[in-house]
Amino acid sequence: MPDAKPKTELQKALEKLGLRRDIDLALHLPLRYEDETRIVKLIDVRDSTPVQIEATVTHQEVTYRPRRQLIVTVDDGTDTCTLRFFSFYGSQQKALAVGNKVRVRGEVKGGFLGRTMLHPTFKAAGGDLPTALTPVYPTVAGLPQAYLRKAVLSGLARADLSDTFAPGDLEWLQHRSPQKGQKPLWTLRDALQFLHHPTPDVSIDTLMDHSHPAWQRLKAEELLAQQISQLQSRRERASLKAPQLQAEEGGTLHARLLAALPFGLTNAQQRVGEEIARDMARRIPMHRLLQGDVGAGKTVVAALAAAICMDAGWQCALMAPTEILAEQHFRKLLGWLEPLGITTAWLTGTQKAKERRAMLALIESGEAQLVVGTHAIIQDKVKFKNLALAIIDEQHRFGVAQRLALRNKLHHEDMEPHLLMMTATPIPRTLAMSYYADLDVSTLDELPPGRTPIVTKVVNDARRDEVIERIRAQISQGRQVYWVCPLIEESEALDLTNATQTHADLAEALQGATRADGQPVLIGLLHSRMHVDDKKAVMGAFTAGLMSVLVSTTVIEVGVDVPNASLMVIEHAERFGLSQLHQLRGRVGRGAAASACVLLYSTGDAPRLGEAARERLKAMAETNDGFEIARRDLEIRGPGEFLGARQSGEAMLRFADLATDTELLDWAKVEAPMLLDTYPHLAAKHVARWLGGKAEFLKA
Known part of the structure; x- marks a missing residue:
C-alpha cells in the first residue's frame, strides 16, 4: 500500500476490493482504457466516439430549463462543441471561464443543436501527452481512479x-x-x-x-x-477416511422406503441412486453434486441415500437455505420415513428455546437418525453422535464457510462425513469440469411422467389488466395462482411496486370473483419480514387450497410444491436473474392442469429494455430446459456470478473464460500434476x- 500509517478510508476501500497484498494490486486489471495519448481536431471526429480535444472557451452560462445545467461552448479552430454539465461546482465554472484554453475528453454526439459532450473530463491545456493508454479500474465508492492508479503502480513495482x-x-x-x-x-x-x-x-x-x-x-x-x-x-x-455405508440386501430401510413410495423411480433416479450408493460404500468421503432440473425428483434420491446411511447405524443431516424449503423437505421426509420407524429432528434459527433444547438432546444422543434444518445445523451447540452423511440442498445458496463447517461436524476417529450437494440450477459441462474438478457430478436428466409443459409469455406491464382477467379465469376453474414481486418495500433506487401494494391492488381488482365452488377468493401475502408462524399459516392455507392467489417475494423460489397451482405471474421480470426466473416458473406445472408463466416487464422511463434483460426474457420464452437455461445464463452472467462465487466474497476465475479457453484449460490439467509432483x-x-x-x- 502507498503508506504504512494507520488505515485511512482509502486503504479500507482498497481492502473492500480485496486488494491487501502487492500481488493483489498487480492483478487488479483495468475494466477499460481511455486514449489520452493524442489530440483530435473536432472537424475529424466521428459521432459517438470518445476523443480528446484542445480548445478555447468562447461562452459559458447556467440555464434553469428544463433543469439547472452548466453550458460551455469551446472552439478548437476547426469547429465548435457544447459541453453540458447537470452537476457542477464553482471551481469548475472558474476553470471553464471564457478565454481559458482547456483539454477536454468525452464522447462527442451530433444533433440538431450541433456537437455536444455530456459531463466530459477536462483540465487546463498544455503539458506532455501520456505515451500509454490510461487504465480505468473497477472501484468502489470513495476510491478515486487517481489514487487507485498510484496504488496499482506501486504494487506492481514491489510484487x-x-x-x-x-x-x-x-x-x-x-x-x-x-x-x-x-x-x-x-x-x-x-x-x-x-x-x-x-x-x-x-x-x-x-x-x-x-x-x-x-x-x-x-x-x-x-x-x-x-x-x-x-x-x-x-x-x-x-x-481422508469416511464411514463405510453399505447398502444391505432385502428387509432394510432402503428397501422398505422404495416399496412404500407411491410412485416408481425414473431411470435417471435409479442410475444416480446407484452412483451415490457406490460412493458411500467406500472409505473415502463422497463429494458429489446432484444436479437436476426443477421437479426432477432430487429429494427422493436424497431420502434413499439417507436410508442407506441410517441402515448402517449412522446419522444423516439435510441442510436447506430457507426455512420454507427446509420445512418442505421435513414434511416430505417425515411422510416417507416416520411410518418406517425413523426419528427425525427439526432445527431452525427461529425455534423456541424449549423445543430447540429437546432437538439438540435428540441429536446428541443419536436418537434422531435424520436432522433437517437451515444453517442452524452448523452452529457450535449442535453436537451429532455420529454424523456420516451431510446433504446440502441448493448448495450455491450457502457461503463456502458454511459448507466447510458442516463437513467438520464428524469428530470420530479422524473421519469426515460423506457430502451430497444438490442443485436445481444445472451446471454446464465445461463449468462442472473446471470449477468442480474436486466433485463428482450426477445428473437427473429426465422428469417424472405426468408433468405438463409450461407455456411462457413475455408481457409488457401496460397489459396488466389482461393478466388479471387471466387470473380470474383460472380461479373460476378451481386453480391457484402465484404472483411474485421483486422487493419487500419501496426502494428509492428502484421505484418498484412493493408486495403489500400489489396485494391490495389485486384484492381490489378481484373483488367479487369466486372460486369454482362458489366461495369468495382469498388472496394471501408472503414476504421475508413476516414472522415465521405467519408465513407457515399463509403457506399452509395456500397448500391446502383455501387461498386462490399468493402474492409473494422470492421466498417461494424453491421447494414449494402445490400441484393445483397453474399460473405464475412474475412482476418486473426484467429484474430477476435467469436461473431465478426458471426456478420460479418451476413452481407451476407440477400437476395435470395446463400451466402458464407470465413474465411482466417494465422499461420504466427507458425506451426499451437493456440488452441482458432482453436476452434473459427471450431465453425463458424459448425453452423450458434447465440445462439450456443454464448455458445461456452462463453466457449472460459469466461463471463467477453463475456459481454464487460471491458467497465467498471472491470470484473464482477472473480472467479465463471456460467457454473459449478450453485449450488453455486442457494444458493446465496436464501441467498441474506434473508441477505438483516435480516442483x-x-x-x-x-x-x-x-x-x-x-x-x-x-x-x-
Whole structure:
C-alpha cells in the first residue's frame, strides 16, 4: 500500500476490493482504457466516439430549463462543441471561464443543436501527452481512479512476479500463434506491465476480448493455479477416511422406503441412486453434486441415500437455505420415513428455546437418525453422535464457510462425513469440469411422467389488466395462482411496486370473483419480514387450497410444491436473474392442469429494455430446459456470478473464460500434476500468488 500509517478510508476501500497484498494490486486489471495519448481536431471526429480535444472557451452560462445545467461552448479552430454539465461546482465554472484554453475528453454526439459532450473530463491545456493508454479500474465508492492508479503502480513495482511455471514449460505457450509484430513469449511481469499501460498502437479489441498474448499468459497462470488447488484438494480427500455405508440386501430401510413410495423411480433416479450408493460404500468421503432440473425428483434420491446411511447405524443431516424449503423437505421426509420407524429432528434459527433444547438432546444422543434444518445445523451447540452423511440442498445458496463447517461436524476417529450437494440450477459441462474438478457430478436428466409443459409469455406491464382477467379465469376453474414481486418495500433506487401494494391492488381488482365452488377468493401475502408462524399459516392455507392467489417475494423460489397451482405471474421480470426466473416458473406445472408463466416487464422511463434483460426474457420464452437455461445464463452472467462465487466474497476465475479457453484449460490439467509432483515449491508459490487464502474455499 502507498503508506504504512494507520488505515485511512482509502486503504479500507482498497481492502473492500480485496486488494491487501502487492500481488493483489498487480492483478487488479483495468475494466477499460481511455486514449489520452493524442489530440483530435473536432472537424475529424466521428459521432459517438470518445476523443480528446484542445480548445478555447468562447461562452459559458447556467440555464434553469428544463433543469439547472452548466453550458460551455469551446472552439478548437476547426469547429465548435457544447459541453453540458447537470452537476457542477464553482471551481469548475472558474476553470471553464471564457478565454481559458482547456483539454477536454468525452464522447462527442451530433444533433440538431450541433456537437455536444455530456459531463466530459477536462483540465487546463498544455503539458506532455501520456505515451500509454490510461487504465480505468473497477472501484468502489470513495476510491478515486487517481489514487487507485498510484496504488496499482506501486504494487506492481514491489510484487514478486518471478516465474512459477516448470522450467521449459513455457514452450507450449510460446507456440500459441503470436500476433503479428508482437513478441511470441510474455513473462508475467511483461504481461502485467503491458495490460496496465498498453501502447496506443495496440488493438483495443484484443484487450477487451482478452485474446491478446499478454492476456493468454495471465489466463494460463490463473487456470493452472485453480487446477493445482483442486488437485491438492482431491488428493487430500483421498487420504481422508469416511464411514463405510453399505447398502444391505432385502428387509432394510432402503428397501422398505422404495416399496412404500407411491410412485416408481425414473431411470435417471435409479442410475444416480446407484452412483451415490457406490460412493458411500467406500472409505473415502463422497463429494458429489446432484444436479437436476426443477421437479426432477432430487429429494427422493436424497431420502434413499439417507436410508442407506441410517441402515448402517449412522446419522444423516439435510441442510436447506430457507426455512420454507427446509420445512418442505421435513414434511416430505417425515411422510416417507416416520411410518418406517425413523426419528427425525427439526432445527431452525427461529425455534423456541424449549423445543430447540429437546432437538439438540435428540441429536446428541443419536436418537434422531435424520436432522433437517437451515444453517442452524452448523452452529457450535449442535453436537451429532455420529454424523456420516451431510446433504446440502441448493448448495450455491450457502457461503463456502458454511459448507466447510458442516463437513467438520464428524469428530470420530479422524473421519469426515460423506457430502451430497444438490442443485436445481444445472451446471454446464465445461463449468462442472473446471470449477468442480474436486466433485463428482450426477445428473437427473429426465422428469417424472405426468408433468405438463409450461407455456411462457413475455408481457409488457401496460397489459396488466389482461393478466388479471387471466387470473380470474383460472380461479373460476378451481386453480391457484402465484404472483411474485421483486422487493419487500419501496426502494428509492428502484421505484418498484412493493408486495403489500400489489396485494391490495389485486384484492381490489378481484373483488367479487369466486372460486369454482362458489366461495369468495382469498388472496394471501408472503414476504421475508413476516414472522415465521405467519408465513407457515399463509403457506399452509395456500397448500391446502383455501387461498386462490399468493402474492409473494422470492421466498417461494424453491421447494414449494402445490400441484393445483397453474399460473405464475412474475412482476418486473426484467429484474430477476435467469436461473431465478426458471426456478420460479418451476413452481407451476407440477400437476395435470395446463400451466402458464407470465413474465411482466417494465422499461420504466427507458425506451426499451437493456440488452441482458432482453436476452434473459427471450431465453425463458424459448425453452423450458434447465440445462439450456443454464448455458445461456452462463453466457449472460459469466461463471463467477453463475456459481454464487460471491458467497465467498471472491470470484473464482477472473480472467479465463471456460467457454473459449478450453485449450488453455486442457494444458493446465496436464501441467498441474506434473508441477505438483516435480516442483512442489513452485506449485505452492503459484497457488499462494493467485489464490491467497481462497484455496480453502475451492475445496468446499
